[in-house]
Amino acid sequence: MNKIIEAKFIAPEIKLLKIIAPKIAEKRKPGQFVIVRVHDGGERIPLTIADSDIDLGTITIIVQGVGKSTKHLNMLNAGDYVQDVVGPLGKPSHIEYFGTAVSIGGGVGTAIAYPTAKALKDAGNYVISIIGGRSKEYVILEDEMRKVSDEVYPTTDDGSYGYHGFVTGKLLELIDAGTKIDFILAIGPIPMMSAVANLTKKYNIKTVVSLNPIMVDGTGMCGGCRAIVNDKTVFVCVDGPEFDAHQVNFDILTKRNRMYLLQEQHSLESFMCNYDKMFFSELKEQKEKV
């Protein structure tokens, strides 16, 4: 069991959780992930480590509540426990001095891009960060990104904050303005990563993405997370999660991530329904007491 010592929503449905896991905090490198089980009988959920604090012995994960397991996780608060956490898993980000590096985060992807952006900055790169969201409230970690970036550009799809449009629009603007970009890290929803890859391929800019396939064990044993990169099968958990964006087959990744869509909906509905029942019975109990 691992204790949560801090839990707060930083955007609608997006929660930041600090969990006690000293050994992982000490060992983890940017780009690596953990697998969390919320309860015994729970799914193994892969989540990138956003940050860590060696002194406190904590790791930070930022979770978007999408399905049953992530919504359940996001119902937990400081003082609660998760069943277990294992990691750090996967290969760390490849960090070196490139020159000018652009880190692009879409939605909760910003949380995954953040530690690598920080490491790129520490390696002496000039770091430009583009952080996107549907609207202002979905743009996360702006303050943190500002601390590790030389320039930060928030973007929103609806224009409620920063640049009006997609992250690719802002990126193209930078390219058109003559910014010499040596390296791009793009992390977010698959359509976003795919759009960035298409754009930067044209300009021949080295681009890396972090993939988020369905996983079970996270140590190479099951092969469920396989993706096609450079026309070859890779296991994202041990060969990745970061890959050359120009070689990733995003179409197959998208389709594979839909594998359990029906079951996931079913699981979420029955969970929310039970949760409502629980909630209302508690409410009723309280009323009865009053």
Added chain:
Amino acid sequence: MEGLSPKERMKIPRQHIPEQDPEVRKTNFKEVNLGYTEEMAILEAQRCIMCKNPLCIAGCPVAVKIPDFIKMITEGKFREAAAILKEDNALPAVCGRVCPQEDQCEKVCVVGKKIKPVAIGHLERFASDWERENIGIQIPTIKDKSGKKVALVGGGPAALSCAGDLIQMGHDVTVFEALHDIGGVLVYGIPEFRLPKTIVKAEVEGLEQSGVKFEKNYVIGLMETVDELLERFDAIFIGVGAGLPYFLNVPGEHLNGVYSANEFLTRVNLMKAYDFPRYDTPMFDVKGRNVVVFGGGNTAMDAVRTSLRLGAKRGIIAYRRTEAEMPARIEEIQHAKEEGVEFMLLVAPLELIGDEEGWLKSVKLQKMELGEPDASGRRRPVPIEGAIEILPVDVAVVAIGNGSNPIISQTTPDLKVNKWGNIIVDKDTMKTNKRGVFAGGDIVTGGATVILAMGAGRTAAKAIDEYLRDPDSWDRPKAQQEELAETTK
């Protein structure tokens, strides 16, 4: 009993182990074999002629003192029988269920030369089940504490067997397991109907009570490297298993509905997806669908029989050779047939075909025929030109084996591995090229059986014990060691 002559013993027919009815069992996950009653066990034990020079012990990879424990059963001393088993085998209730006895102890059984061999496996199962169910798993005698610490990497059969021996030798033993449950393939791979998880759990708890410490959710290599472990342990045993599934290397293996056997079985066994959504992990709903499994080993049989229990309309084994070449145990093939598994022999997959949304719809199979014998003497399957068949399926499970998991070798660059990534060891001692580090099981041999991994664990335990008591022995050549042993005698 004493009065029975060998001739009389040989007149007793081999006791058939009661089984669940195939029509019933193919709809549930309960164990297929039900086990002997006390009377059946005693009768079967009496079939053993107590050879003066028994061959069965040497036929057992962990050298269980077979005639000794069987003798105890004939006398109704079941507790003593279980204790004798435990001296050499850390997981007797597991081995009594999953060992291929027909290729080991029972293959060389002297009785078996004339009639059916003594059912050593069923008796082993009986004695250990009797102990667990009647008096609880007993703790073996443990030697005085040596003060030496050993880390075992991986919580599967190799490490558990090694742990069982090392703890009895008086060492301080810690097992590091990457998953959230101990047992390795025993918990994620072998299905409930062949090896109930409560039995694995009980045997692991037995080890725990003997003093073995277990660290779950602990990935050696990533959380702590082998070199870091060496700073706080006197010796290390690596038994991480093969654990990197092979795929077919044909177009379409990325389609939804295509699984490695590891994933298919892990979802069902470890994650309990058969009870979704009570358990959170989903899997493809195979109810009323067609499932094909590629491969002919025990894992393939486990996967196809699991698919039937999940409600599949057809469960099909597709294998490129004939039944005679199948590596699966005869019992498993027999059980699969009884449950209605279809066997397509002499076929090889050419392509997995899906729809536009990426879902598997059919497989294209190449029919084969047996050609000239190859180097191993087996007749090699060769394609029959133009004989191609399309088999409509919704799920394909690939059970053609495992490569070696890269995590340890990538994070321990000076550990010698062969070109397939298997750790190179001295086969008599399981020593690697790295001082204080031993290895055994599938990570050394490539995919093999539970009992061979356990045998390697035992061999390693003996060598580790020797190394811990005399660290200088590491460098001593074998001949010199033997000489030394002679003189100390």
